[in-house]
Amino acid sequence: xxxxxxxxxxxxxxxxxxxxxxxxxxxxxxxxxxxxxxxxxxxxxxxxxxxxxxxxxxxxxxxxxxxxxxxxxxxxxxxxxxxxxxxxxxxxxxxxxxxxxxxxxxxxxxxxxxxxx
Numbered sequence: 404x405x406x407x408x409x410x411x412x413x414x415x416x417x418x419x420x421x422x423x424x425x426x427x428x429x430x431x432x433x434x435x436x437x438x439x440x441x442x443x444x445x446x447x448x449x450x451x452x453x454x455x456x457x458x459x460x461x462x463x464x465x466x467x468x469x470x471x472x473x474x475x476x477x478x479x480x481x482x483x484x485x486x487x488x489x490x491x492x493x494x495x496x497x498x499x500x501x502x503x504x505x506x507x508x509x510x511x512x513x514x515x516x517x518x519x520x
Contacts, residue, residue: 406476411469416507418477418485425486428504434468436500436508441465442515472511481510 410417410424416433417424427433434440443465451459477485488502500508 405479407479407482409472409475409477411473416472418482418507425482425503426490427485427507428490428501430469432500432504433472433508433511436504437468437512437515440468442468442471444515466515468511468515471515475511475514477510 407419409427410419410421411430414430416427416430418427419425443463444461446457446459446462451457485503485506488506490501490503492499492501
């Protein structure tokens with residue numbers, strides 16, 4: 404199964420191969436959307452009780468968000484879904500992000516919360 408890497412170049416995040424990649428959004432926008440440049444792994448008491456077999460030895464570990472997003476790879480289906488969404492938006496809302504960026508951030512948050520897939 405083909406996996407597509409995440410590429411960070413000149414302050415922008417891209418997904419795909421060097422010769423065929425799609426723009427996702429700026430690194431700054433993505434980092435701001437997830438809440439900052441660092442992510443601390445935490446597990447709620449409810450999660451620990453619901454899944455007693457879960458390895459929580461990484462709790463308290465702080466990871467670099469940009470390092471994490473650079474390790475992400477994506478399926479062909481996810482890349483096709485990303486490319487079907489616009490990367491640009493027209494709005495006066497300074498907090499708005501494009502659908503493509505939002506989809507990527509959703510996957511990044513999932514990986515930050517649950518580990519890389």
